[in-house]
Amino acid sequence: MHIAQGRVDETYINGWRAARIDCPSALIPAPGQYLLAQALNQANAPIPAPVYLAASSPKGFYAANPYPVAWHPGTTLALKGPLGHGFSMPPAARKVLLASWSQSPGRVLALLEACRRQKAEIVWISATPLEQIPLSVEILPPAALPQAAQWADYAALDIPHSQLGQTFTNPLWLDAQPFLAGYAQIFLETPVSCGGIAECGVCAVRAQQGLRLACKDGPVFNLSEIVNVPR
């Protein structure tokens, strides 16, 4: 883990990239990992904000939405990280399903660059229409989840922890689940207030083997750790 200062270089109102942050390369999180960040002019703010990768940039990285509204171009940030376990897409994956049910599709779309490097075909599923998706990405509606799950050889999913119950009982999900066995990874959105340092437990998630801390055991888990996926 590294601690250093960064600077908000630019912010964006729309799209899945919220801001461009300049920082030392050692701090750049991998897809699914996070930094804990605090604006220096808000040093009294009690809780640092998590910042996730959306894409790389020459001097740092693009941060995914959501993003603290008080941060503007020029804001200096105290940064700590990278923290947690991110996505680990197999180098052999050639058919990649990316899907997000969260307000932060950039956390999963951060894998686009790795997909491009290994020449993988990409399918994107989201309930919310998005602009600025590369033309090479096939965009499908949520109803296509079972077919896409059958086609893919790797899937990166982003589901808020609070929505797991309703997602896992959705008929579309139940149809897709047998195919997702063995290859899907899931980003579980929880608060990550202390980053595991104070063991506050606010990020606890129920897994097959008991409680896990999303801040340091995740936030990305193998799907089979979280649900009993039929094989």
Ligand code: FES
């Ligand atoms: S955020 Fe405190 S233990 Fe995970």
